Amino acid sequence: MTGLKNYAPRKTKNMNSERHISTPQQPTALAPIFRNASIFDSGRLLGTIYLVTFFIVAALVAIPLLALLYGSLRSAAPGQAGEWTLRNWEGLFSSGVLGTFYTTILIGVASAVIAAVVGTAIALIVHRTDFRKGNAVTALVSLSFFLPSFILAMAWIIIGSPGGLINGVLESLFGSDTWKVDAYTKSGMVFVTVLHQIPFVYLMMRGPILGIDATFEEAARAAGASPFSVLRRITLPLLGFSITSSLVLTFILSIEQFAIPALMGIPGRISVLATQLYLLVQFPPPDYGLAAAIGLTLSALTGGAIWLQRRIARSNRLTVTTGKAGRLTLIELGKWRWAANTLCWGYILCALILPVIILAYVSVLKYFSANPFEGAYTWRNYLFLFESDATLRSFWNTLIVSGLGALLGVGLASFISYFTLRHRPPGYRTLDFIASLPFGVPGVVIGLGLLWAYAYLPLPIYGTLSILVISFITRFLSYATETVGGRMIQIDKSLEEAAWTAGATRLQGIKRILVPLAMPSLQGAYFLLFMAFFREIASAVLLYTASTSVLSTSIWSFFEQANWGLASSLSLVGMVVVFIAMYLLMLITNHRPSMKLLDRSKTPAVK
Amino acid sequence: MGIRVSNLIKVYGQTTIVHGISFDVADGEFVTLLGPSGCGKTTTLRCIAGLERTNGGIIEIDGRVVSQPETDIFIAPHERDLGMVFQSYAIWPHMSVAENVAFPLLARNVDSATIPDAVAWALDVVGLSSLAARQPSELSGGQQQRVALARAIVGKPKVLLFDEPLSNLDARLRDRTRAEISRIQKELAIPAVYVTHDQAEALSMSDRVIVMDAGHIVEEGQPRALYRRPTKRFTADFIGAANFLTLTCRNQQWFAPDGSSITLAQPVSGKDGEQRTAILRAEDLRLQARSAAMQSDRINTLSGVIEHIQYMGPHIEYSVKVQDTTLNVLDQIEFTRDDPVLVTFNPTDLHLLPNT
Numbered sequence: 001m002t003g004l005k006n007y008a009p010r011k012t013k014n015m016n017s018e019r020h021i022s023t024p025q026q027p028t029a030l031a032p033i034f035r036n037a038s039i040f041d042s043g044r045l046l047g048t049i050y051l052v053t054f055f056i057v058a059a060l061v062a063i064p065l066l067a068l069l070y071g072s073l074r075s076a077a078p079g080q081a082g083e084w085t086l087r088n089w090e091g092l093f094s095s096g097v098l099g100t101f102y103t104t105i106l107i108g109v110a111s112a113v114i115a116a117v118v119g120t121a122i123a124l125i126v127h128r129t130d131f132r133k134g135n136a137v138t139a140l141v142s143l144s145f146f147l148p149s150f151i152l153a154m155a156w157i158i159i160g161s162p163g164g165l166i167n168g169v170l171e172s173l174f175g176s177d178t179w180k181v182d183a184y185t186k187s188g189m190v191f192v193t194v195l196h197q198i199p200f201v202y203l204m205m206r207g208p209i210l211g212i213d214a215t216f217e218e219a220a221r222a223a224g225a226s227p228f229s230v231l232r233r234i235t236l237p238l239l240g241f242s243i244t245s246s247l248v249l250t251f252i253l254s255i256e257q258f259a260i261p262a263l264m265g266i267p268g269r270i271s272v273l274a275t276q277l278y279l280l281v282q283f284p285p286p287d288y289g290l291a292a293a294i295g296l297t298l299s300a301l302t303g304g305a306i307w308l309q310r311r312i313a314r315s316n317r318l319t320v321t322t323g324k325a326g327r328l329t330l331i332e333l334g335k336w337r338w339a340a341n342t343l344c345w346g347y348i349l350c351a352l353i354l355p356v357i358i359l360a361y362v363s364v365l366k367y368f369s370a371n372p373f374e375g376a377y378t379w380r381n382y383l384f385l386f387e388s389d390a391t392l393r394s395f396w397n398t399l400i401v402s403g404l405g406a407l408l409g410v411g412l413a414s415f416i417s418y419f420t421l422r423h424r425p426p427g428y429r430t431l432d433f434i435a436s437l438p439f440g441v442p443g444v445v446i447g448l449g450l451l452w453a454y455a456y457l458p459l460p461i462y463g464t465l466s467i468l469v470i471s472f473i474t475r476f477l478s479y480a481t482e483t484v485g486g487r488m489i490q491i492d493k494s495l496e497e498a499a500w501t502a503g504a505t506r507l508q509g510i511k512r513i514l515v516p517l518a519m520p521s522l523q524g525a526y527f528l529l530f531m532a533f534f535r536e537i538a539s540a541v542l543l544y545t546a547s548t549s550v551l552s553t554s555i556w557s558f559f560e561q562a563n564w565g566l567a568s569s570l571s572l573v574g575m576v577v578v579f580i581a582m583y584l585l586m587l588i589t590n591h592r593p594s595m596k597l598l599d600r601s602k603t604p605a606v607k
Numbered sequence: 608m609g610i611r612v613s614n615l616i617k618v619y620g621q622t623t624i625v626h627g628i629s630f631d632v633a634d635g636e637f638v639t640l641l642g643p644s645g646c647g648k649t650t651t652l653r654c655i656a657g658l659e660r661t662n663g664g665i666i667e668i669d670g671r672v673v674s675q676p677e678t679d680i681f682i683a684p685h686e687r688d689l690g691m692v693f694q695s696y697a698i699w700p701h702m703s704v705a706e707n708v709a710f711p712l713l714a715r716n717v718d719s720a721t722i723p724d725a726v727a728w729a730l731d732v733v734g735l736s737s738l739a740a741r742q743p744s745e746l747s748g749g750q751q752q753r754v755a756l757a758r759a760i761v762g763k764p765k766v767l768l769f770d771e772p773l774s775n776l777d778a779r780l781r782d783r784t785r786a787e788i789s790r791i792q793k794e795l796a797i798p799a800v801y802v803t804h805d806q807a808e809a810l811s812m813s814d815r816v817i818v819m820d821a822g823h824i825v826e827e828g829q830p831r832a833l834y835r836r837p838t839k840r841f842t843a844d845f846i847g848a849a850n851f852l853t854l855t856c857r858n859q860q861w862f863a864p865d866g867s868s869i870t871l872a873q874p875v876s877g878k879d880g881e882q883r884t885a886i887l888r889a890e891d892l893r894l895q896a897r898s899a900a901m902q903s904d905r906i907n908t909l910s911g912v913i914e915h916i917q918y919m920g921p922h923i924e925y926s927v928k929v930q931d932t933t934l935n936v937l938d939q940i941e942f943t944r945d946d947p948v949l950v951t952f953n954p955t956d957l958h959l960l961p962n963t
Contacts, residue, residue: 492695492697494693494694494695494697495697495699497656497658497684497691497693497697498691498693498697498699498755498758499685499699499710499714500657500658500683500684500685501656501657501658501684501685501687501689501690501691501768502685502689502690502691502710502711502714502758502762503685503686503688503711503714503715503762504685504710504714505683505685505714506683508685508714512710513699516701517699517700517701
């Protein structure tokens with residue numbers, strides 16, 4: 001490789017030594033000499049790291065996807081003898097699958113629209129009106145962001161299912177002939193999905209809302225528009241692109257959802273693509289091939305939507321971000337205050353407070369009863385957790401998978417960001433593209449892909465924690481890359497160049513300049529991954545075994561066995577443990593993770 | 608020793624930024640690359656620093672070839688023993704002033720016992736000794752700039768490179784810092800290459816100025832020579848406010864566009880009908896009120912009308928319409944718009960551009 005030749009002659013390749021009298025060199029070729037840059041231009045170590053990173057990312061992404069493609073064309077289960085067939089792809093057009101497709105889109109669109117509207121409304125209320133306790137709402141909404149979807153679904157099933165709390169109360173009040181609620185319906189699924197997605201919309205819209213140039217609105221006020229008018233005619237149109245962007249993103253998240261449709265839809269015989277895939281694999285007779293085809297279709301759907309969202313986000317030129325948030329005039333709520341309070345606090349109630357209370361209540365019941373005064377109470381659900389080897393092991397597994405997995409994920413993300421954003425050796429564009437692919441692949445699809453892959457690959461990782469780590473890292477890598485990358489872009493290139501001209505090698509520059517400056521985002525990405533891994537059920541549900549169960553899968557299996565008591569107690573204890581772990585981490589690293597990471601308007605550029 | 612650039616070529620994609628330029632910087636010399644935006648001066652500087660790879664030509668620093676693509680020689684920036692000051696200063700925000708200044712020594716594995724003294728010396732030279740423990744966020748722009756300067760000199764590098772270091776400072780600070788940079792460079796006697804588009808900086812600080820345009824060297828020379836006797840129209844136009852007058856020759860006499868006779872300091876011969884461009888600096892022109900009764904055949908005198916007035920404080924800037932051209936004149940006499948005036952000058956102040 002020509003590159004290595006460049007690296008070698010550091011000292012003495014020059015023919016004319018100290019007393020160089022320059023004679024006019026022979027005229028250079030008329031055309032400028034083009035040099036092909038080489039991977040090893042900046043050193044062997046860096047070049048090797050680049051190659052290793054490239055290989056790992058390619059393997060992580062390609063293996064499940066290619067395995068799925070392979071599996072979708074096979075007639076037998078993974079690992080068994082079969083033949084090539086197009087039957088699976090034809091199966092996509094069966095009425096069953098088409099119906100599921102339709103349901104998926106329906107629920108996805110409904111959830112996205114409602115979540116976008118409500119989420120934006122809450123964000124506007126908190127940040128653009130004289131709403132009180134706005135900071136509390138922001139903090140609580142951020143907290144709800146961390147509540148796993150399956151725990152939320154469980155709580156609302158307990159509340160709203162045919163045998164749940166609401167019906168229990170209605171029955172005891174009005175007798176058994178009364179109107180009942182049923183959480184196992186499309187509306188139930190949409191409701192819980194919306195609750196789950198609103199924090200996302202809220203946090204995404206905060207930045208643009210706070211970043212609107214105050215002068216736009218001031219000009220409207222000076223021209224005679226009332227505050228509400230300004231909101232309607234200036235603010236909302238300016239936010240148009242951001243709203244659309246978050247709408248598409250919420251749609252993607254809704255159709256990717258696994259836990260909510262699985263817990264709430266399956267009992268009601270409502271299938272979305274993600275759960276249909278799961279059912280085809282977990283319940284006899286299994287059809288792995290069709291599941292693979294469905295998985296790829298779902299990925300194509302989400303991938304297409306992401307491409308759409310990127311186009312929208314890129315053409316967004318309307319919000320001018322300034323730092324002058326303090327100058328925005330607040331709208332007075334007046335008689336609408338009650339409505340605003342109902343919306344904001346009502347949301348917090350439904351998404352955070354009620355679920356936790358209900359879970360706490362159910363966890364101490366001997367037998368399920370809708371009437372707290374008639375219930376028999378016990379601590380056995382908690383005692384069981386500490387006595388059960390299996391549960392203790394799943395705690396331990398969770399800490400390993402989340403703690404270690406997040407570390408590996410952040411490390412990989414840092415390398416990727418560095419090579420694609422700063423160093424840019426040959427092939428970096430391919431790396432960038434490959435690394436962004438898994439973002440569009442739902443967790444349950446990745447799980448299926450790995451299931452297919454490791455039935456054939458010689459690595460003995462099926463049934464180990466490693467496969468869970470691989471699955472989680474594959475699923476969430478792009479989150480970490482975006483977080484770290486967003487920061488790296490802002491570190492001015494001249495800071496590194498100054499180090500080089502001061503005598504530091506490229507590696508030293510990374511170590512002493514880039515890493516310290518990017519550290520906050522590295523820590524933030526670690527927390528993000530840690531929480532994401534802890535909440536994740538979809539990518540694990542097809543891959544876990546009894547001995548590699550983590551908290552999410554343990555809770556899941558308790559619930560599947562209709563053991564609401566244990567499911568609730570483990571949920572609460574699990575959340576407490578995770579929060580303690582995070583708090584300790586915060587103390588050690590002296591870092592407070594903030595939602596600023598999602599809020600691009602706030603991170604200052606480093607000059 | 609010093610720097611030698613021979614036939615430097617730099618291409619970005621399809622565009623050639625630097626078209627094979629050559630120049631030297633002698634030991635201890637201060638050379639400025641001066642030119643408008645996009646002329647390739649910053650690119651040239653970055654090639655010398657090794658932050659860009661060249662497509663052709665040779666760069667030598669202190670007698671050692673650091674870049675020669677034809678023979679695959681490229682010495683990375685950190686091995687070139689440079690001191691560079693960036694336009695944005697590039698002071699690392701996560702290190703204190705002293706740590707910033709110490710960095711080049713640490714990176715080059717200098718004996719750590721000597722580092723505190725070297726840092727103290729560098730800070731003393733730029734006058735920041737009392738701020739050694741401060742964080743960059745606590746410093747003003749001018750102070751950050753001086754930290755950058757201290758960091759550049761602390762390692763006693765082979766060359767100093769400056770990339771428009773004063774453009775982010777306000778005018779007063781710029782004047783003061785200009786003088787300081789100049790003084791420090793002279794004291795340390797390190798060859799320096801300074802890039803700027805500001806001609807005042809170029810003239811006041813440099814031993815030699817290299818004027819660049821569109822990737823070529825237009826002209827180079829000492830500041831006085833470039834100012835008084837430029838050989839290219841571009842140079843005259845770029846440095847200082849120049850008026851251009853087209854003179855026509857008839858019978859070995861030169862005439863202004865309005866037909867009046869022009870006397871030169873030294874006789875210049877020419878063919879009949881030949882035209883030459885004359886440069887007159889705005890500050891060398893004098894204005895007099897013109898009355899109708901004045902004779903119009905005085906030498907080196909042009910008739911014109913005041914078109915535009917700008918009060919600048921130390922002088923007044925006039926635009927005087929003379930026939931088809933507009934002359935810029937700096938004078939202290941008060942006139943008003945549409946006043947008829949005579950524009951006069953000394954023969955020694957008129958400079959003829961060489962024939963192209």
